[in-house]
Amino acid sequence: MAKKEFSFELKSSLSELDNLCEKLEDFGQKIGLSKKLIFEINLALDELFTNIISYGFGDEEEHIIKVTLTPQKEELCLCIEDDGTPFNPTDFAAPDVAASVENCKIGGLGIHIIRKLMDEICYQRCDGKNILTLKKNLSNEAS
């Protein structure tokens, strides 16, 4: 797979999720990713983006969230950058697996999904920005 970086910016509004989906479908088709992989990448980035929009900004200003996708030899690197309050999703422990409707708590579910879908998660705080890098192994994927 060629090393081609693909990046785009999203505004700090949940309605940008449609834009995220379109961008990822374009990207996925260009580099020949399976539909399943596009779905999983979309879900992981959606969960992060939704977290950022819901908790990241204490003001009403418009912010920009930058997404960069870099296909490497056997993995896909996803990077999401925002200028919101410091937030490290990797600090959160995985929720207990619920056994019933009554005990099921919803907090932390987004992060749990990201951990399950991605092979590596790395957080950095740099120049007033949250930078989260996810890696997805492509070697097991049949596209």
Place this chain on the structure above:
Amino acid sequence: MEIIEEKQSDINIFKLNGRLDSNTSQGFEQKIFQAITDGSKHVIVDFKDLDYISSAGLRVILKATKAIKREDGQIMLCAMQDYVKEVFEIAGFDSFLPIVATMDDALKSF
């Protein structure tokens, strides 16, 4: 996302079409909770035309299931596409939510 609401005898059916994410889940939450508030105790959510779900969508399903159970009612989820079903599995929700393969199965369970 499009939500089609139908009624078959005393069963409220919600057919979801499109993507259930943090941008669209609120609309669905309002519709399903309106039905519960109006006294509906038998609910089917048809996932046949739903292409995508995130944790925000799971949250609404869980919340609605809890509310319906409190009223001694029953909810059934049917006809999920593979990727959507996988999200329920990753979350561990498939172990306690009533997910069936087809609308017929769902209707028969009441």
